[in-house]
Amino acid sequence: MNYAELHQFTRPELLELALTHKSYGNENGDRQGSATHNERLEFLGDAVLGAVLSSVLMQEFPADTEGQLSRRRASLVNEESLAAIALGLGLNEAIKLGKGEVKTGGREKPRILACAVEALIGAVHQDGGYSAVERVVDVLFRTHIEQLRTSSSDYERDYKTRFQEWAHEQRSASPVYELAEEFGPAHARCFRVVARLTGEIVGQGEGRSKKAAEQDAAQKALAHLLASDAKTDQGDEPNAPAASPGPESQTHDSQSNAKFLTTDAGSSGLTTSHTRKETL
Numbered sequence: 001m002n003y004a005e006l007h008q009f010t011r012p013e014l015l016e017l018a019l020t021h022k023s024y025g026n027e028n029g030d031r032q033g034s035a036t037h038n039e040r041l042e043f044l045g046d047a048v049l050g051a052v053l054s055s056v057l058m059q060e061f062p063a064d065t066e067g068q069l070s071r072r073r074a075s076l077v078n079e080e081s082l083a084a085i086a087l088g089l090g091l092n093e094a095i096k097l098g099k100g101e102v103k104t105g106g107r108e109k110p111r112i113l114a115c116a117v118e119a120l121i122g123a124v125h126q127d128g129g130y131s132a133v134e135r136v137v138d139v140l141f142r143t144h145i146e147q148l149r150t151s152s153s154d155y156e157r158d159y160k161t162r163f164q165e166w167a168h169e170q171r172s173a174s175p176v177y178e179l180a181e182e183f184g185p186a187h188a189r190c191f192r193v194v195a196r197l198t199g200e201i202v203g204q205g206e207g208r209s210k211k212a213a214e215q216d217a218a219q220k221a222l223a224h225l226l227a228s229d230a231k232t233d234q235g236d237e238p239n240a241p242a243a244s245p246g247p248e249s250q251t252h253d254s255q256s257n258a259k260f261l262t263t264d265a266g267s268s269g270l271t272t273s274h275t276r277k278e279t280l
Contacts, residue, residue, distance in 0.1 A: 005091040006136050017041060018123035019091070021112060023098030038119035045122030048130070049077060052137045059144060067165050072148050074161045076141055079211045082114035085140055098213045104187040105150045111209040159219035163195070166222060170229075173198050175221065177214045180204070195221040 009015045011269075018041050025037030049084070057069050086092060095116050107253055108113050111222065117140075123132045167175050181192040193213040195203040203221025207213035262271045 001089065002137065003091055003094060003120060006089070006120075006139065007128060007132060009123070009127050011127050013014045013126050014041075014123040015120075018092050018119040019071075019095045019116065021101065021106070021116075023101040024096040027098045037102035038116070041119040041126070042115045042124060043122070045118035045120065046077075048125045048133050049118060049121050049137065052130075053077065053141065054132055056137070056141075056145065061148075062231070064137060070165075073163050074158050075148065076144055079110050079157060079209060081115045081144065083110035086117045086269070089117075089120075091120070100186070104189075108137035109209070109212065115262065160214050163218040163222045166225070167197055170225075171197060175202075175218065177217060179210060179213075193217045197221070197225075 004015075017036075020037050020039040022039055027034070050073065052070070053073050057064070057072050061069065061072065092113060095107070095112070097112075099104045101112075111146050121133055123135060124136050155181040163175055167173050176196045178194050178196065179191060180194050181190060183192070184190040188208070190206055190208060191210050192204065192206050193210065193216075195205070195214070202224055203211045203217045203219075204218055205218070205262040206214025207216050223225050
């Protein structure tokens with residue numbers, strides 16, 4: 001289906017704005033805000049899409065816990081999934097990009113494509129309201145939601161969700177991601193991100209987009225922390241106080257952590273404390 005068939009806009013200028021990337025707006029607009037590009041609509045679309053999908057998933061999977069629903073939603077709205085939807089709608093050809101962005105392959109960049117989908121949904125909301133977004137989301141995501149009933153592959157790739165669940169369960173805290181560095185030529189920009197938990201850097205990742213770098217950092221942070229916990233369990237003193245966890249408790253902890261394990265998790269990517277300060 002082409003993007004133009006999703007919704008009949010009564011205000012076509014909203015559709016035009018949704019398909020205008022910041023690079024084009026900066027080259028051709030007034031440069032005095034975001035009125036000439038799609039970032040505000042992207043902001044709205046991200047929120048509305050999350051709300052609609054949350055409602056749909058609660059209806060479709062009534063037995064799921066909050067964590068399971070979060071994993072399913074994350075697999076639907078990650079950068080890779082949204083970029084694939086954008087390509088299916090032909091947004092890669094329709095979006096207006098600046099000359100520089102076109103030269104560096106902007107029409108194939110997952111980040112730009114994913115944001116265009118969110119901006120389009122934001123435009124639909126502004127034009128037709130929440131019910132219009134519900135209809136569009138049903139068209140775009142129905143097949144993907146059905147596939148969630150039999151596939152766990154998306155969760156296997158979504159390390160941010162897995163790390164967040166582990167952090168909540170084991171540390172009662174939420175991970176924070178910080179951009180540490182951008183590097184590489186303009187046509188092949190790369191990003192380095194650090195993951196923090198309770199203020200401490202626990203992982204570092206790289207990727208061609210910020211979201212990809214965050215996933216990499218989450219994967220390495222989770223591997224690092226699980227390994228640290230395992231070493232702590234193995235290093236318990238034999239004459240530890242009676243309050244120390246017994247075999248049953250240790251078995252429970254191991255089983256609890258096992259669901260977060262992955263066979264392809266690499267090193268944490270951590271630097272020394274001296275290097276961390278320079279990186280940040």
